[in-house]
Amino acid sequence: MTAAPVATDSVVARPEAGTGRLQLEALTKRFTGRSGTVTAVDQVTLDVRAGEFITLLGPSGCGKTTTLRMVAGFEDASTGHIRLDDAVIDHLPPQRRPMAMVFQSYALFPHMTVAQNIAYGLRLQRRTREEIATSMRMALTSMNLVGMEDRSPHELSGGQQQRVALARALVVQPKVLLFDEPLSNLDAKLRDAMRAEIRRIQKMFGITSIYVTHDQDEAMSMSDRIVVMNKARVEQVATPGEIYARPSSVFVADFIGRANFLEAVPERIDGTSAVVTVLGRQLTVAAHPTVAAGGVGTYLMVRPETMRLTPVTDGGTGIGVVLRSTFHGPSIDYEVETTAGTVTVTEVGKDPREALGEGTNVDVTIDPERAYLLTQD
Amino acid sequence: MTVLLSEPAPAAGPTAAGPRRPRRDLGVQALIIASIVLVTIGAVVPLVAVLATAFGSDALPRYAEFFTSSVDLTILRNTLVLGFLVGVCGTALGFLFAFVQARLDVPGKKILHVIALMPIVSPPFAVATATVVLYGRRGVISNGLFGIEYDIYGLDGLVFVLSLSLFPVAYLGLLGMLRGLDPALEEAAMNMGATRWQILRTVILPLLAPGLVAPFLLLFVEAIADLANPLVLGGDYTVLASRAYLAVTGEYDTTSAAVYCVILLVPSLAMYFGQRWWLNRKVRTTITGRPSGSVHLVTGWARWPIYGLALLAAAVIVSLYGTVIVGAVTRVFGVDNTFTLDYLKEVVLGVGSEAVLDTLTFAAIATPVAAFFGLVVAWLVVRHLHRTAWLLDLGGTLGVAVPGTVLGIGFVLAYRPDRYIGDFQVFPSLVGGGAIAGGAFAIVLAYVVRSVPAGQRTAVGALTQLHPYIEQASTDLGASPLRTFRWVTLPLIRPALLTGLSYSFARSMTSVSTIVLLVTPETKIITSQVLSAASTGRYGVAFAYCTVLTALVLVAFALIRLVVGAGVSLQRTVTSERQKR
Numbered sequence: 001m002t003a004a005p006v007a008t009d010s011v012v013a014r015p016e017a018g019t020g021r022l023q024l025e026a027l028t029k030r031f032t033g034r035s036g037t038v039t040a041v042d043q044v045t046l047d048v049r050a051g052e053f054i055t056l057l058g059p060s061g062c063g064k065t066t067t068l069r070m071v072a073g074f075e076d077a078s079t080g081h082i083r084l085d086d087a088v089i090d091h092l093p094p095q096r097r098p099m100a101m102v103f104q105s106y107a108l109f110p111h112m113t114v115a116q117n118i119a120y121g122l123r124l125q126r127r128t129r130e131e132i133a134t135s136m137r138m139a140l141t142s143m144n145l146v147g148m149e150d151r152s153p154h155e156l157s158g159g160q161q162q163r164v165a166l167a168r169a170l171v172v173q174p175k176v177l178l179f180d181e182p183l184s185n186l187d188a189k190l191r192d193a194m195r196a197e198i199r200r201i202q203k204m205f206g207i208t209s210i211y212v213t214h215d216q217d218e219a220m221s222m223s224d225r226i227v228v229m230n231k232a233r234v235e236q237v238a239t240p241g242e243i244y245a246r247p248s249s250v251f252v253a254d255f256i257g258r259a260n261f262l263e264a265v266p267e268r269i270d271g272t273s274a275v276v277t278v279l280g281r282q283l284t285v286a287a288h289p290t291v292a293a294g295g296v297g298t299y300l301m302v303r304p305e306t307m308r309l310t311p312v313t314d315g316g317t318g319i320g321v322v323l324r325s326t327f328h329g330p331s332i333d334y335e336v337e338t339t340a341g342t343v344t345v346t347e348v349g350k351d352p353r354e355a356l357g358e359g360t361n362v363d364v365t366i367d368p369e370r371a372y373l374l375t376q377d
Numbered sequence: 378m379t380v381l382l383s384e385p386a387p388a389a390g391p392t393a394a395g396p397r398r399p400r401r402d403l404g405v406q407a408l409i410i411a412s413i414v415l416v417t418i419g420a421v422v423p424l425v426a427v428l429a430t431a432f433g434s435d436a437l438p439r440y441a442e443f444f445t446s447s448v449d450l451t452i453l454r455n456t457l458v459l460g461f462l463v464g465v466c467g468t469a470l471g472f473l474f475a476f477v478q479a480r481l482d483v484p485g486k487k488i489l490h491v492i493a494l495m496p497i498v499s500p501p502f503a504v505a506t507a508t509v510v511l512y513g514r515r516g517v518i519s520n521g522l523f524g525i526e527y528d529i530y531g532l533d534g535l536v537f538v539l540s541l542s543l544f545p546v547a548y549l550g551l552l553g554m555l556r557g558l559d560p561a562l563e564e565a566a567m568n569m570g571a572t573r574w575q576i577l578r579t580v581i582l583p584l585l586a587p588g589l590v591a592p593f594l595l596l597f598v599e600a601i602a603d604l605a606n607p608l609v610l611g612g613d614y615t616v617l618a619s620r621a622y623l624a625v626t627g628e629y630d631t632t633s634a635a636v637y638c639v640i641l642l643v644p645s646l647a648m649y650f651g652q653r654w655w656l657n658r659k660v661r662t663t664i665t666g667r668p669s670g671s672v673h674l675v676t677g678w679a680r681w682p683i684y685g686l687a688l689l690a691a692a693v694i695v696s697l698y699g700t701v702i703v704g705a706v707t708r709v710f711g712v713d714n715t716f717t718l719d720y721l722k723e724v725v726l727g728v729g730s731e732a733v734l735d736t737l738t739f740a741a742i743a744t745p746v747a748a749f750f751g752l753v754v755a756w757l758v759v760r761h762l763h764r765t766a767w768l769l770d771l772g773g774t775l776g777v778a779v780p781g782t783v784l785g786i787g788f789v790l791a792y793r794p795d796r797y798i799g800d801f802q803v804f805p806s807l808v809g810g811g812a813i814a815g816g817a818f819a820i821v822l823a824y825v826v827r828s829v830p831a832g833q834r835t836a837v838g839a840l841t842q843l844h845p846y847i848e849q850a851s852t853d854l855g856a857s858p859l860r861t862f863r864w865v866t867l868p869l870i871r872p873a874l875l876t877g878l879s880y881s882f883a884r885s886m887t888s889v890s891t892i893v894l895l896v897t898p899e900t901k902i903i904t905s906q907v908l909s910a911a912s913t914g915r916y917g918v919a920f921a922y923c924t925v926l927t928a929l930v931l932v933a934f935a936l937i938r939l940v941v942g943a944g945v946s947l948q949r950t951v952t953s954e955r956q957k958r
């Protein structure tokens with residue numbers, strides 16, 4: 001599925017370098033229906049740098065699609081503003097916004113061939129025949145669609161349809177590319193390939209992109225930054241690494257990857273670090289700004305793969321007892337009963353034949369560098 | 378436990394007899410036979426009678442005559458031109474209403490929807506009669522308002538009336554299709570810079586184009602099969618249906634009539650089955666994934682001219698039906714506008730009461746029978762028959778595929794004479810003076826056969842969507858197929874039953890073309906009374922009949938819904954009738 005290497009000057013001219021900055025200012029959308037008013041998007045503020053690939057990530061119904069559709073102009077914001085390169089575009093209809101969307105259903109025109117689909121936007125722009133032919137050839141090459149020009153969309157596989165949809169969006173030289181769960185109709189293998197493909201193309205053209213997904217793995221692997229949304233609001237905006245290591249809330253930590261939450265009472269707070277006693281050890285860990293000394297509802301977030309189990313061999317009892325082990329191939333998951341509740345510990349790269357048996361007494365150690373102190377909401 | 382033990386072992390392998398098809402349940406067999414008998418006596422025998430007469434030795438020279446006679450050729454051309462024009466105009470009108478309904482941001486769309494459905498529940502020539510009164514030479518509007526002496530009789534009047542009467546089918550079909558378009562397609566176009574007009578031209582119309590073919594063909598068939606309107610409004614413009622009718626009733630020349638019927642049958646059947654084939658093709662309009670996005674209604678100034686056009690059409694429809702109602706209580710509408718209840722009295726209490734009563738009785742008998750057989754034929758076709766399914770399906774459909782006039786003439790040919798084998802009378806005369814029960818049997822049979830297809834189609838649609846596992850679960854528990862049908866299938870497809878009943882009743886009450894050939898002095902039918910009143914210029918009486926008839930249909934709809942339950946709106950009712958598969 002990997003595309004042939006492509007010359008970087010391919011397809012069409014890139015948008016002028018440095019354009020495509022997109023700002024959402026306290027964007028809010030309320031739907032009024034028979035059953036009352038729903039706030040689908042609540043005060044979303046976001047500054048997307050030109051050329052940046054940003055993902056809106058969150059559970060179903062949290063308002064991702066609505067946000068994207070407001071950016072595209074399909075929905076009017078109830079309040080708030082959208083700026084593109086500093087100009088307010090709130091009142092521009094979708095036709096006049098220099099953006100292109102890749103739909104979840106691809107929305108390829110079934111009555112047109114691949115070539116006609118791709119040329120559609122160019123025809124609307126009244127480009128000359130030569131220009132259309134050039135853009136088309138380059139789009140087909142860079143999307144690995146050469147030879148399929150005359151096929152009808154339903155004669156293509158899901159992945160190919162996806163690439164046609166992307167090509168159709170790209171040739172119109174949008175300043176912003178919008179994606180609404182574009183990979184959710186593909187099978188797992190193809191999905192991985194398409195992630196790389198989309199990211200490669202996006203980097204090649206340097207087009208500002210907003211990508212909606214509910215798949216955290218997709219978000220982590222593709223994005224420059226991730227916007228985690230929950231219940232119509234933004235929970236956190238940060239790079240994938242930051243989101244993973246320093247989630248701003250229990251919700252984010254739980255939604256992105258797996259996490260143990262160990263109840264902890266901060267004894268001392270010193271700027272962004274705090275001292276807590278967890279599983280019988282005093283640790284100095286990084287803390288979220290909302291954490292207060294002596295506060296209740298504070299948890300130490302520890303990723304399962306940052307914990308270590310050591311069997312207690314000399315007949316003594318450790319901190320915990322192994323309840324269950326699950327073998328996953330490259331890793332082994334243990335559920336360990338401890339004084340602080342049941343925790344999950346992942347060991348990577350161990351010989352599975354040396355897995356700890358159920359009932360083994362173990363000591364559990366936490367890497368304080370990689371733990372993070374959070375408050376519940 | 379004993380029950381379980383007495384059950385045959387489920388895993389039993391092939392018996393000594395080897396693998397065999399399970400023997401058909403007796404009840405199912407009985408239903409198959411009953412359906413075949415109904416289809417045979419109601420449609421196949423009359424059709425064969427027509428064909429036998431039309432290809433009998435004394436008929437053959439008529440073809441040469443037909444194809445050399447300029448009069449006859451003109452009739453053929455008239456018929457085809459009428460079908461074509463009604464197909465085009467009716468489909469265009471249907472598209473106009475559907476587009477306004479689905480895509481314009483304008484007020485009053487609910488009312489517009491109801492207006493567009495009005496022609497379904499009224500007898501076909503109510504519009505024709507009202508048209509003469511309003512838009513004819515002495516028309517209240519054409520002459521009274523605009524001072525024009527317009528001759529509405531002829532092709533123009535027929536196209537006008539038939540398009541207005543028949544377009545609801547096109548409207549509902551196209552509305553369903555427009556609503557079914559993935560809105561994301563339009564958004565994709567919008568997103569790439571297409572204007573409203575460009576979206577309509579490059580996306581919506583090309584996608585709907587295949588969908589325009591089926592309503593066109595259907596309207597074509599219905600237009601060339603229509604008899605009542607050419608009789609009332611045709612003037613010198615003769616079509617095959619009215620020519621055949623005249624041959625039977627005026628010239629007593631059944632051979633000529635049969636020949637005209639066969640010539641009418643060819644385009645009818647071709648178009649009808651062409652339409653079915655077209656609908657059944659596997660067309661891919663959507664590709665992957667579920668529809669997404671939302672519909673963006675047209676809000677700009679461009680909506681107003683389109684809306685205006687639809688309003689104009691709606692105003693015409695309302696004026697016509699208004700005339701029917703007002704005309705029923707006015708001495709001479711447009712000339713002597715004094716209020717009178719005489720016409721309604723004549724219809725409800727006077728000479729007309731007999732017709733109203735007879736019609737109601739026959740329709741009340743025919744409706745459940747037709748709905749029942751519609752369901753049964755569908756159930757047999759979808760669930761129980763395999764290789765022979767298409768044959769029964771086809772048989773059940775003959776009632777609408779064959780033009781009503783042809784069917785009526787078939788009845789006359791097949792059932793008017795007493796049938797003897799030797800000296801023994803096996804079949805008494807069913808049609809005409811001296812027929813048993815005054816011809817009532819033939820009339821009810823004609824109602825049933827004409828109404829079965831609507832119920833059948835709805836039920837085929839409903840059953841196809843119902844997963845067979847649901848029924849298999851019941852049979853696995855030991856229920857016989859009939860029990861399963863009664864207790865599982867029927868409740869699940871109740872909306873289809875409701876549709877079947879409503880449609881059967883409406884069709885029975887308003888059908889003309891077959892019935893006018895079957896009425897006898899003892900059996901009077903509202904529609905044939907209207908026809909004679911309208912063609913003798915007694916418009917007040919005709920309007921009174923139409924008003925009463927429409928009221929009866931609406932009351933029956935309410936009653937049927939009350940009895941059967943299931944809150945299904947008329948729209949749903951009718952659209953589901955249109956969806957087959």
Ligand SMILES: Nc1ncnc2c1ncn2[C@@H]1O[C@H](COP(=O)(O)OP(=O)(O)O)[C@@H](O)[C@H]1O
Binds near residue numbers: 038059061063066
């Ligand atoms: N057109 C609409 N009318 C009413 N409510 C809507 C509409 N579109 C979305 N919503 C509601 O807004 C909320 C957010 O929806 P959406 O943006 O589609 O979520 P997501 O894409 O994150 O799954 C949901 O509760 C949804 O029901």
Ligand SMILES: [Mg+2]
Binds near residue numbers: 065066
């Ligand atoms: Mg969504």
